[in-house]
Amino acid sequence: MTEVPSAYQRHIGEAAALPENVMLRVNHLVKEFPITRGVFFKKQVGAVQAVSDISFEIRKGETLGLVGESGCGKSTTARCVLRLLEPTGGDVYFRTGEDDHIVDIATADKDTLREIRREMQIVFQDPYASLNPMMTVASIVAEPLVVHDVGTKEERLERVKELLQVVGLSPEHANRYPHEFSGGQRQRIGVARALALNPSFMVLDEPVSALDVSIQAQVLNLMQDLQEELGLTYLFIAHDLSVVRHISDRVAVMYLGKIAELADRDALYEQPMHPYTHALLSAVPIPDPDIEAKRSRILLEGDIPSPANPPSGCRFHTRCPKAKEGVCDVDVPELRELESDHWVACHFPEVKKVF
Amino acid sequence: MTEPLLKVEDLRTYFATEEGVVRAVDGISFEMRRGERRGVVGESGSGKSVTAMSIMGLIEPPAGDIVTGRIVFDGQNLLELSEDEMQSIRGGRIAMIFQDPMTALNPVYTIGDQLMETIVLHQKVSKAEAREIAIQALRDVQIPNAEHRLNDYPHQFSGGMRQRVMIAMGLSCSPDLLIADEPTTALDVTTQAQIMDLMLHLAEDRGTAVMLITHDLGVVAGFCDTVQVMYAGGIVESGTIDDIYHNPQHPYTWGLLGSMTRLDDATQHRLHSISGAPPSLIKLPEGCRFRPRCQFATDICRQVLPVLRPVGNPGQMAACHRSEELDLKALSVDGEVGAAASEVTS
Numbered sequence: 001m002t003e004v005p006s007a008y009q010r011h012i013g014e015a016a017a018l019p020e021n022v023m024l025r026v027n028h029l030v031k032e033f034p035i036t037r038g039v040f041f042k043k044q045v046g047a048v049q050a051v052s053d054i055s056f057e058i059r060k061g062e063t064l065g066l067v068g069e070s071g072c073g074k075s076t077t078a079r080c081v082l083r084l085l086e087p088t089g090g091d092v093y094f095r096t097g098e099d100d101h102i103v104d105i106a107t108a109d110k111d112t113l114r115e116i117r118r119e120m121q122i123v124f125q126d127p128y129a130s131l132n133p134m135m136t137v138a139s140i141v142a143e144p145l146v147v148h149d150v151g152t153k154e155e156r157l158e159r160v161k162e163l164l165q166v167v168g169l170s171p172e173h174a175n176r177y178p179h180e181f182s183g184g185q186r187q188r189i190g191v192a193r194a195l196a197l198n199p200s201f202m203v204l205d206e207p208v209s210a211l212d213v214s215i216q217a218q219v220l221n222l223m224q225d226l227q228e229e230l231g232l233t234y235l236f237i238a239h240d241l242s243v244v245r246h247i248s249d250r251v252a253v254m255y256l257g258k259i260a261e262l263a264d265r266d267a268l269y270e271q272p273m274h275p276y277t278h279a280l281l282s283a284v285p286i287p288d289p290d291i292e293a294k295r296s297r298i299l300l301e302g303d304i305p306s307p308a309n310p311p312s313g314c315r316f317h318t319r320c321p322k323a324k325e326g327v328c329d330v331d332v333p334e335l336r337e338l339e340s341d342h343w344v345a346c347h348f349p350e351v352k353k354v355f
Numbered sequence: 356m357t358e359p360l361l362k363v364e365d366l367r368t369y370f371a372t373e374e375g376v377v378r379a380v381d382g383i384s385f386e387m388r389r390g391e392r393r394g395v396v397g398e399s400g401s402g403k404s405v406t407a408m409s410i411m412g413l414i415e416p417p418a419g420d421i422v423t424g425r426i427v428f429d430g431q432n433l434l435e436l437s438e439d440e441m442q443s444i445r446g447g448r449i450a451m452i453f454q455d456p457m458t459a460l461n462p463v464y465t466i467g468d469q470l471m472e473t474i475v476l477h478q479k480v481s482k483a484e485a486r487e488i489a490i491q492a493l494r495d496v497q498i499p500n501a502e503h504r505l506n507d508y509p510h511q512f513s514g515g516m517r518q519r520v521m522i523a524m525g526l527s528c529s530p531d532l533l534i535a536d537e538p539t540t541a542l543d544v545t546t547q548a549q550i551m552d553l554m555l556h557l558a559e560d561r562g563t564a565v566m567l568i569t570h571d572l573g574v575v576a577g578f579c580d581t582v583q584v585m586y587a588g589g590i591v592e593s594g595t596i597d598d599i600y601h602n603p604q605h606p607y608t609w610g611l612l613g614s615m616t617r618l619d620d621a622t623q624h625r626l627h628s629i630s631g632a633p634p635s636l637i638k639l640p641e642g643c644r645f646r647p648r649c650q651f652a653t654d655i656c657r658q659v660l661p662v663l664r665p666v667g668n669p670g671q672m673a674a675c676h677r678s679e680e681l682d683l684k685a686l687s688v689d690g691e692v693g694a695a696a697s698e699v700t701s
């Protein structure tokens with residue numbers, strides 16, 4: 001009989017395996033949402049396979065961009081990483097700051113999670129929905145401090161004022177309510193709150209998607225400045241590939257719950273190897289009429305299949321221009337390292353410059 | 356010179372609200388040629404949709420009111436038409452498609468019924484002929500199995516397919532002008548590429564003029580011939596796509612281009628950011644509406660509202676007092692530049 005290692009032993013075991021420059025490692029993460037029928041006796045009739053066995057790591061001080069189309073599993077991944085959702089399977093190893101030990105967030109107990117949460121924070125997409133309209137800016141930003149019982153009331157107010165300044169708002173804003181602010185300013189309030197406990201790691205889930213271009217630039221600049229000053233590590237989620245190129249060090253492309261390609265930023269944009277990455281990049285418009293006039297697009301056929309019933313083999317095979325019958329619809333392509341630090345999940349990878 | 360297809364003159368569309376009068380569109384003038392594809396860009400709230408709704412005669416009284424202006428379509432001032440006359444133009448000679456096709460499609464009728472209704476309303480055809488036209492229209496927008504899909508309900512279509520249906524419906528009566536209000540904003544980028552490609556081909560083949568409303572300067576660069584940039588209810592600049600992207604004459608246009616991240620930009624330079632946010636349309640600033648955010652503002656900008664006037668390349672127009680002296684093209688846009696911080700946080 002083999003003994004099941006305790007959570008603690010697993011942390012120790014993996015600690016040795018996590019290279020020193022790695023902040024977080026996701027191993028074989030799976031998240032399924034049950035589909036149920038019936039009102040009184042809920043019967044499970046299937047499962048949405050939102051995230052299907054993905055692995056990646058985020059290095060200290062870097063920004064990992066996570067891109068993909070709506071519904072591909074980006075937010076679900078982020079929520080599992082922070083354990084705001086219970087993963088169905090897999091591990092999430094996180095290097096905690098103080099004593100530099102490794103915790104498996106996926107299996108950590110409540111007390112450990114509570115401690116860890118100080119170090120990992122999230123900023124959401126919708127600056128309108130994510131702030132409580134009944135609370136003043138001061139109480140919104142101070143909330144994590146209160147929850148974690150940090151400082152006296154006066155100290156917390158001082159910290160709030162300091163944080164507002166850090167994100168480019170004025171301390172006088174502390175007593176106002178969210179509706180008095182524009183979208184960009186609200187996003188700054190969300191960032192200030194996320195920074196309250198001095199996190200080392202931040203998940204930014206589409207932080208600029210709801211904002212107009214000119215405001216988007218303000219928030220992107222702020223995120224970059226904060227990273228530089230505070231040495232933060234980011235998981236940056238977006239569907240806009242231009243924004244991701246601008247902000248990321250490495251980029252992972254997701255399709256239907258799987259990672260299709262993961263590479264260094266320049267490699268991903270200049271030498272993409274996965275047919276889905278090719279199509280995705282070729283679809284993004286470039287604000288220059290001369291360039292647009294010369295471009296040819298890879299137009300995908302049809303729509304994204306349902307994650308409740310994903311295609312067999314390679315999940316992209318129903319739309320892939322390169323799909324080969326008998327191979328792509330049968331065998332699941334593993335994510336393989338084809339060049340140094342360049343990972344691709346395709347049976348027929350090929351470098352192709354698409355813009 | 357031939358008459359323009361559409362001529363909008365000093366259009367002002369206001370809304371009465373509890374807080375005061377919202378000057379959503381405040382004195383805009385522009386023209387469109389037959390077959391022209393014109394981009395209308397600007398931040399959220401700048402008046403793009405209200406412009407479109409005004410042309411379509413969809414401004415709802417009593418709150419909404421076109422206080423002045425003329426909208427001359429093919430020689431006829433639309434603002435003088437009766438509601439009946441307007442109804443026959445709407446969906447007939449001028450068609451419109453919206454950002455969210457679900458709001459425009461009725462969930463309880465089949466796609467086919469809705470298409471045929473539009474066709475019968477605007478063309479003198481029998482029901483059987485309308486059905487044939489509807490099937491062809493669906494084929495034109497590349498919906499496979501058109502004759503079967505006709506019997507489906509909107510919810511049985513994906514977002515991209517619904518938008519195709521809207522395009523089919525919009526083009527079924529061969530309009531002279533198609534107004535597309537953010538037709539791809541709710542769609543993923545690969546679907547957006549399919550839809551824009553489809554619209555481009557259909558519009559080119561049929562010579563349909565398209566007014567494309569969007570906040571995405573990338574989409575405009577690939578689709579349009581001309582652009583007008585809107586800010587706080589006014590047009591601040593207009594010209595060909597080449598003028599606007601390569602020789603902007605208005606600080607707002609210039610700033611907008613500099614704030615964009617680009618797919619083909621390998622540097623991670625600091626983005627230009629326009630400080631602050633657009634003004635309230637209830638309490639517009641005196642003088643130039645962009646002044647509180649403009650890094651080039653001087654005294655005259657505070658006092659006099661600049662009018663849209665020829666500047667830059669032939670045919671190009673901008674509404675800025677300082678266009679000539681600024682030489683924006685030569686100025687780089689890196690680094691955060693803008694009005695004093697006090698203006699941002701006040």
Ligand SMILES: Nc1ncnc2c1ncn2[C@@H]1O[C@H](COP(=O)(O)OP(=O)(O)OP(=O)(O)O)[C@@H](O)[C@H]1O
Nearest residue numbers: 033048050069070071072073074075076077239307
């Ligand atoms: N609570 C839930 N119950 C059932 N299905 C869910 C739930 N949350 C997410 N899903 C499904 O899981 C899949 C991935 O969702 P997720 O929210 O991660 O997508 P996303 O990539 O973030 O998309 P978007 O860009 O639209 O936010 C989708 O098919 C979604 O419908």
Ligand SMILES: Nc1ncnc2c1ncn2[C@@H]1O[C@H](COP(=O)(O)OP(=O)(O)O)[C@@H](O)[C@H]1O
Nearest residue numbers: 370377379398399400401402403404405406636
């Ligand atoms: N029915 C209405 N009542 C009051 N204000 C309105 C109404 N419709 C639009 N507005 C206001 O008009 C301005 C311009 O709106 P709109 O043209 O929809 O902007 P956009 O450029 O995003 O399409 C906004 O300030 C908006 O709030």
Ligand code: SF4
Nearest residue numbers: 314317320328346347
């Ligand atoms: S494995 Fe086959 S179907 Fe999948 S991306 Fe590669 S070529 Fe296309």
Ligand code: SF4
Nearest residue numbers: 643646649656675676
């Ligand atoms: S008129 Fe003055 S304030 Fe307005 S855009 Fe020109 S320089 Fe700026």
Ligand SMILES: [Mg+2]
Nearest residue numbers: 074075076206
């Ligand atoms: Mg999401």
Ligand SMILES: [Mg+2]
Nearest residue numbers: 403404536537
């Ligand atoms: Mg609009």
